[in-house]
Amino acid sequence: MEHLIPSHRSRPSDDPIFALNGEANARRAAGEAIVNATVGVLLDDSGALAMLPSVSEALRAVPPAVAAAYSPIAGTPDFLRAVAHDLLGPHAALAASAATPGGSGALHNAISNFVEHGQAVLTTSFFWGPYKTLADEQGRSLATFRTFDKDGQFDAASFDQKLHEVLDAQGRALVLLNSPCHNPTGYSLDGDEWERVAAVVAAASAKGPITVMIDSAYALYGARSLAEDRDRILQMADHAQVLFAWSASKSFTQYGARIGAIVAFCPDEGDRRRTASALSFSCRGTWSTCNAAGMAAITRALVEPELRARVDAERASLKALLDRRVTIWNQTARAAGLVYPRYDGGFFTTVLCDGAFDVAAALKQDGIYLVPQTGALRVALCSVQERDIPRIVDAISRRLPSA
Ligand SMILES: Cc1ncc(COP(=O)(O)O)c(C=O)c1O
Numbered sequence: 001m002e003h004l005i006p007s008h009r010s011r012p013s014d015d016p017i018f019a020l021n022g023e024a025n026a027r028r029a030a031g032e033a034i035v036n037a038t039v040g041v042l043l044d045d046s047g048a049l050a051m052l053p054s055v056s057e058a059l060r061a062v063p064p065a066v067a068a069a070y071s072p073i074a075g076t077p078d079f080l081r082a083v084a085h086d087l088l089g090p091h092a093a094l095a096a097s098a099a100t101p102g103g104s105g106a107l108h109n110a111i112s113n114f115v116e117h118g119q120a121v122l123t124t125s126f127f128w129g130p131y132k133t134l135a136d137e138q139g140r141s142l143a144t145f146r147t148f149d150k151d152g153q154f155d156a157a158s159f160d161q162k163l164h165e166v167l168d169a170q171g172r173a174l175v176l177l178n179s180p181c182h183n184p185t186g187y188s189l190d191g192d193e194w195e196r197v198a199a200v201v202a203a204a205s206a207k208g209p210i211t212v213m214i215d216s217a218y219a220l221y222g223a224r225s226l227a228e229d230r231d232r233i234l235q236m237a238d239h240a241q242v243l244f245a246w247s248a249s250k251s252f253t254q255y256g257a258r259i260g261a262i263v264a265f266c267p268d269e270g271d272r273r274r275t276a277s278a279l280s281f282s283c284r285g286t287w288s289t290c291n292a293a294g295m296a297a298i299t300r301a302l303v304e305p306e307l308r309a310r311v312d313a314e315r316a317s318l319k320a321l322l323d324r325r326v327t328i329w330n331q332t333a334r335a336a337g338l339v340y341p342r343y344d345g346g347f348f349t350t351v352l353c354d355g356a357f358d359v360a361a362a363l364k365q366d367g368i369y370l371v372p373q374t375g376a377l378r379v380a381l382c383s384v385q386e387r388d389i390p391r392i393v394d395a396i397s398r399r400l401p402s403a
Helices: 016-029 053-060 064-070 078-096 102-114 129-137 156-171 191-207 226-239 271-285 292-302 306-337 356-365 386-399
Strands: 095-100 120-124 141-145 174-179 211-216 241-249 260-265 348-352 370-375 378-382
Touching: 016 370, 053 292, 064 156, 064 292, 064 306, 078 241, 078 260, 095 102, 102 129, 102 141, 102 156, 102 174, 102 211, 102 226, 102 241, 102 260, 120 129, 120 156, 141 156, 156 174, 156 191, 156 356, 174 191, 191 211, 211 226, 226 241, 226 271, 226 386, 241 386, 260 271, 260 306, 306 348, 356 370, 356 378, 356 386, 378 386
Parallel strands: 120 141, 120 174, 174 211, 211 241
Antiparallel strands: 095 260, 241 260, 348 378, 370 378
């Protein structure tokens, strides 16, 4: 007898990226010289997980009774204040927020509260695969607009068109924008592009409620800080609900601690209260409460000046490590004529190409593991040693269909 509900009977058990990573690691363990550029974690040039020692220390210093106890459902007030301050600066008091298991929890929480069942969430045509999983899991779907225009810039015209289509079809919209350091393309919106996004949202907002979630998972690895664009982003609140998905996974190299937050910028007090309640309700209805030890340690790392200075300095050296890879990639990939979007920082870049799935399969024969999606091959430079970058570039250029 089949007990699973019909729509869940053929679900893939493994995320495709984790499956590719497992395959690459198995071949490497068997002695092959494999370059594994699949997974979005920062490895140092010896291939070990790059960590911030002062954050690990802060985690070890959490009193056992704090770690063992339940935290409040929405997260500890200190943690929420610290995150709101990190994202909103002087406007932190206008946040309605909740702690979530990583940025993934924040995305989950946004999908459950800002679009109805059966409706679509709008994002870029190149997107982090779990966006679709998160939408599907909650009975929503994903709609996309073209990420780049013919000049390789953010395609504000396609965003405008699709946003109107979604609003016409369902009367409301939730937009997910991952910047800076978009996964998978590496693209970061610049000031003018944020202005264009805000203008599109303002013009479309007459058709119905629009929520724009900025997925800031990689914010601290960009060439430009999110704070530089804060005012451009927050101006959208005149016409839309602005949300942030905040994550400690990359910024504090604590992927396994599952610490994140959803932060809604709500200037109106009543709105703020209702939003905070809805977010907290969703926490209770999904994961209940978040990791108390993780929240305590990350709060200290955000607010205690001496610890924060150490964390910032350690992160700066990891960012420098990554930035060196970005520079080498830009030098070698440009020289080889690879086509990829503007890339000035972050964990990933993406080569734009036809037949990406075939190219990725052929690259496996060369011992190189990348993540394909329609029209693109994602290269996780975060997990690649500097000396392997020329080998990746060379192999891709030989395997591209036109070569
Ligand atoms: C684009 C993007 N958003 C959000 C996340 C969330 O990660 P976490 O749930 O570990 O915070 C990731 C992680 O890879 C990501 O790539």
